[in-house]
Amino acid sequence: MKVYIALYSKINQPTEHTSPALTEADRLMTICNSCRYCEGLCAVYPAMEMRRTFLDGDLNYLANLCHDCGACFIDCQFAPPHEFNVNVPKTFATVRSDTYQTYTWPSFLAPFFERNGLFIGVFSAFSVAIFIIIFVALKDMSALWSVQTGPNAFYRLMPHNLMVIIFGSVSVYVLLAIGMSIRKFWRDIDKNNKQIIKSDNLWRSIKDASTLRYLDGGGSSCYSGDNTNNDNRRLYHHFTFYGFILCFISTSVATFYHYSLNIVAPYEWYDLPVLIGTIGGIGLIVGPIGLLKSKLNRDLETQDKTRFGMDLAFLVMLFLTSFTGLILMFLRSSPAMGLLLAIHLGVVFSLFITIPYSKFMHGIYRFLALVRYAQERSKL
Secondary structure, X not given: OHHHHHHHHHHOOOOOOOOHHHXXXXXXXXXXXXXXXXXXXXXXXXXXXXXXXXXXXXXXXXXXXXXXXXXXXXXXXXXXXXXXXXXXXXXXXXXXXXXXXXOOOOHHHHHHHXXXXXXXXXXXXXXXXXXXXXXXXXXXXXXXXXXXXXXXXXHHOOOHHHHHHHHHHXXXXXXHHHHHHHHHHHHHHOOOOOOOOOHHHHHHXXXXXXXXXXXXOOOOOEOOOOOOOOEOHHHHHHHHHHHHHHHHHHHHHHHXXXXXXXXXXXXXXXXXXXXXXXXXXXXXXXXXXXXXHHHHHOOHHHOOHHHHHHHHHHHHHHHHHHHHHHHHHHOOOOOOHHHHHHHHHHHHHHHHHHHHHOOHHHHHHHHHHHHHHHHHHHOO
C-alpha cells in the first residue's frame, strides 16, 4: 500500500493552485483518495472519492465540509512523523481560513480583518460607545448618570429613529456583503454542476447543520489534546449557534412589539423578548467560553496556529455582546444604565459590521458545503 500511494502521488502531480495551502491540500487528497481508510468518518472522504483531480473550488468545498473533529488525524497511518506527513485537519483549517479572504466582499477589506480582527472589533465598539456618550452628553450630561425607568427609557438617551438609521444601515450593508460572498463561494464550488437545489437536499442539509452530524469523530466525539474523544465542541457549538438564533428571535419579537403592538422597550423580565433574549444570552456566554477552552486544549499539531486571532476575535465579540446585554438588563434601573447602554450598543454595532469578515462566515460556508454534498449524494 505504501509503495502504491507513493507511486500514485508522483504520477498524479497536483494541479497548479493559487496558494501553498491549496497545493498541500491537493497532495493530501491525492494520497487519501488512494488509501480511503477514513471514508466512514465524515462527509469529506465520500465527497473526495467522487473526484480524481481537485480544483481550487473543490478543495475549498472539502475544507469547509470538514468539521475539524480530528478523527482522521488519529486514525491515519501516514500522519506525522510519517514521511508522507498527512495532516488533513491542519491543512484544511488553513484552507478554510483562506476562504474568508478569497470570497470576502469587498475583497480589499479582508486583509485588514485577518491581521487585526480583535483590534478592529474592540476599537469599533469603543468608538461607537464614545460617540453615543458624546451624543448624550451634548444634550444633557446628567442623563448619563440619572435613573431612567418606564417605557422609552432607552430612547431618552438615544432616539429610536437614530438607532434604526444606524443599525438599519449597517444591517443592509452586512446582508449585501454576506450575499455577495455566498454568491462567490457557491459559484466556485459548483462550477460543474448547475442543477437546481432540490427541497429534499436542502432539508437534509438543514438537519445535518442543525445537529452538527459530522462533528462526532466518526461516531463518538471530537478529539482533544490527549487524543481522547472527550471533547464537547458539539455541545459548545450548539450553545453558541442556538444562543445566537434566540437573540435574533428576541430582537425580532421586540420589533413586532414596538411596531405592531405599540409596546415600547425596555420590557419587563416576563415579556417574551426578555425571556428569549436571556436564554440566548446565556448560550452566547457558555458557548464561546467552551469553544475557546476546547481550542486551547486541542492538539496544536492539528491547528492552524497563525489564524488563532481570527477565531478569538469572533468568540470575544459574541461573548461581549451577550455579557454587556445581560448586565444592561440587570442594571437598567440603576444610574449606570446610560453608560451600559452605550457600551452594549457599541459592541453590537462592532459585531454586526465585522460579521462578513469574521469566523461567522465559516458557518455559512459549511452549510453551503453540506448543500453541495447533499446534491452530489442524491445523484449516486
